[in-house]
Amino acid sequence: MIRIKASPKRIDKRVTDLVHIAEEPLSDNLDDNEKVLQQIFSNCNDLIIRKLTLYKSTRCIAAYLDVLVDESLWNNGLLNPLMKQELEDFDNQGELFEQLKYRLASFVTPQVINNRKEAVQRIVxxxxxxxxxxxxAALSFSIKDQLQRQxxxxxSEAVIRGPRIGFIEKLDVNMALIRQRIRTPQLKMEKVILGAASRTDIAIVYFEGKTxxxxxxxxxxRVSKIEMDSILESGxxxxxxxxxxxxxxxxxxxxQRPDVVSAAxxxxxxxxxxxGSPIALVMPITYWYGFQTVEDYYMNFIxxxxxxWLRFLFAFMALTLPSIYVAITxxxxxxxxxxxxxxxxxxREVVPFPAMVETLIMEITFEALREAGVRLPRPVGQTISIVGALVIGQAAVQAGIISAPIIIIVSLTGIASFLIPHPEMNQAVSMxxxxxxxxxxTFGLYGVSAAVIAILIHLxxxxSFGVPYLSPLAPLNPSELWDVLIRAPWKIMHKRQRRIRPKMELEEK
Structure with a gap:
């Protein structure tokens, strides 16, 4: 076994352009292939090049990154069977490959590689x-080390009622969690590789016949048009x-919940x-999703x-309560x-600031305390956010910098924002x-009214992917309102399954 050591050797001009090199076919000289690998993976201490001898003194080399390969599976599940196989006489290497593929199928399914690009990508x-x-040509064996958490x-989501299993950073595991809930061949999963450097696997999942x-x-x-060096997270x-x-x-x-994705x-x-990301993206959505939770369908519909309705009310309070206070006062x-x-x-007699400045100071302070509570270690974060709010608020009131009513307004606003179940919608309202x-x-209640109208026009x-954001309320579709403003009983929902209607379909209708 040879371990490639870090060395300042000058890389040959032929391998400086990795993209160009990768498109070239593999050499039929084993030493040339080894040399190219050493040059491409120079200074990579985790590259292993292992020299083997197969049937009738056939020389081979196995190249892999030891940090990514399951060593026990490689040694016991592949290397030993590979060395012990009694192969038949063969006239060319093509027949040898066919025999290896056939005889090793019970251990692992090998793939034939014909160019350097694919060989390098398989190794990394x-x-x-x-x-x-x-x-x-070469053979590729997939025996990756299963690096994953339990x-x-x-x-990121509180589970009140429902399955308590969330996605992890392993794509295949996440796909299996969805398959366990939707057991039909109509569930389609298409894989795409993105990122010139990261080569990240992406899965597009949909229900054929419903989506x-x-x-x-x-x-x-849209996914095919993404051109980035790396895709490290679903964001x-x-x-x-x-x-x-x-x-x-x-x-x-x-x-992060498989049951949410399955229902969608x-x-x-x-x-x-x-x-590499435990967060799944679901699309298309409407504005109303921001006030719905999957637990709505697990509890009594009343x-x-x-x-x-409570979330709608408090979301409106979270958006408008500070501005209404400023406008009226x-x-x-x-x-x-x-x-x-x-x-x-x-x-407010001793407060030196106008109501607008006072409110902005407290809102910014509240958002800073909330962000600090999130970023600090969990045992410390909650204590800092609560104690910080109490101490700073009380000290500011006693010093005459902030009035007591604005403390109440900002506190109510913060509590109201916590009733919005989805963080993205909560962030939008906070901004x-x-x-x-x-x-x-600046303009009083007229300014508040104009701002609300501007937000409605924007909405x-x-x-979202051709679906109007305020549908089925705008454009109005009364037959689909049963799962927007209220959660109808399952008898009604079962008979009138909701459909995602793109804008083009609504216009044709």
């Missing part, structure tokens, strides 16, 4: 590549294929899974409908009852609070 992907003397409860073909074609087209894909990357509102759903597929949506104080107006005036406060401090112009 974790395969063992076997080069044979006097042959311009299946566990999703860390509109136009949506599937659109996803394929790379999300931003690259988004309909509206400059909009604060999400046009794709992110989830049955509903007629599609999903994108990325190797309580689920009540919770949805600054421009429309006559709308406040006399007793409350006197109390607010007394509380829009700041321009809303500025409009309120009506959004679409």
């Amino acid at each position: 992907s974790g395969d063992v590549v076997l080069f044979v003397e006097s042959s311009n 299946l566990d409860e999703p860390s 509109p073909q136009k949506v599937v074609e659109e996803i394929r087209q 790379y894909i999300e931003e690259s294929i988004s309909d509206h990357p400059y909009s604060p509102f999400p046009v794709m759903q992110t989830t 597929l049955i509903e007629g949506k599609a999903a994108v899974l990325v190797d 309580f689920a409908s009540f919770l949805r 600054t421009f429309h104080s006559e709308m406040i009852p006399t007793g409350l107006a006197l109390s607010l005036a007394a509380a 829009l609070r700041f321009p809303m406060v500025i409009c309120a401090g 009506t112009n959004l679409n």
Whole structure:
């Protein structure tokens, strides 16, 4: 066994352009192939080149990266059977390959490689590549080391009721978790490789017959146009294929739960899974998804409908409460009852800032504390965020920098935002609070009304892979409102399965 050591040898000009080299066919000289591998993988201490002798003194070399290959499977499951095989006489290397493929099929299925590009890509992907003397082809054996963590409860989504298994960083495992829930050949999974350097596996998942073909074609087209050096997380894909990357509102759903993806597929949506990321992307979606949870379908429909209306109410409060406070206290104080107006005036008497500046200071401080609580270690984060808010708020009020009413307003706003179940929608509402406060401090309630109308106009112009963002409310489709404002009983939902309708289909209708 030879381990390639780091060395400052000058790389031959023939291998400086790896792309050009990779397109060349393999040499029928074993030493040339070994030399090229050493030059391409120079300074790679994890490259192993192992010299073997097969039937009738046939020289071979096996090249692989030991950090990616399962050593026990390589030694016991492939190397020993490979050396012990009693091969028949062969006239050329093609017959030798056919015999090896046939005899090793019970251990691993080898693939024939004819050029350097594929050979290098197989090695960096974790395969063992076997080069044979006097042959311009090679065999690739997939015996990758299964680097993965145990299946566990999703860390980014609270599970109240339902399966407590979340996606992990292994694409094949995530695909299997979906297959276990949808056991039909209509469930299609198409793999694509993206990233010139990372060579990341991407899976496009859809339910044939339920997912509109136009949506599937659109996803394929957008994914095929991605040209990046590396795809390290599903967020790379999300931003690259988004309909509206400059909009604060999400046009794709992110989830770590297999049951959420499975339900979306049955509903007629599609999903994108990325190797190395536990977060799946679901598309297309509508605005209403941001206020729905999968637990709505696991509990009584009456309580689920009540919770949805509660989320709508508090989401509106999270967006408008600080701006309404600023507008009323600054421009429309006559709308406040006399007793409350006197109390607010007394509380703000020592505050040196106008209501708009005061609100912006507290909102920024609240967002900073929340972000600190997320980024700090979990045992410390919650303590810092809670204690920090109490200490800073109390000290600011006593120092006369901030009034007590604004502490109440910002606290209620923060609690209201926590009722929004999806982080992406929560982030959109949190971002829009700041321009809303500025409009309120500049134009009063007229500014608040204009800002809300502008947001509604923006929402009506959004679409997700051809599906209008506010559908089925705009454009109005009364027959599909049963799972938007309320959660209808399963008897009704079973009879009237919801469909994803792209904009083109709605226009034709």
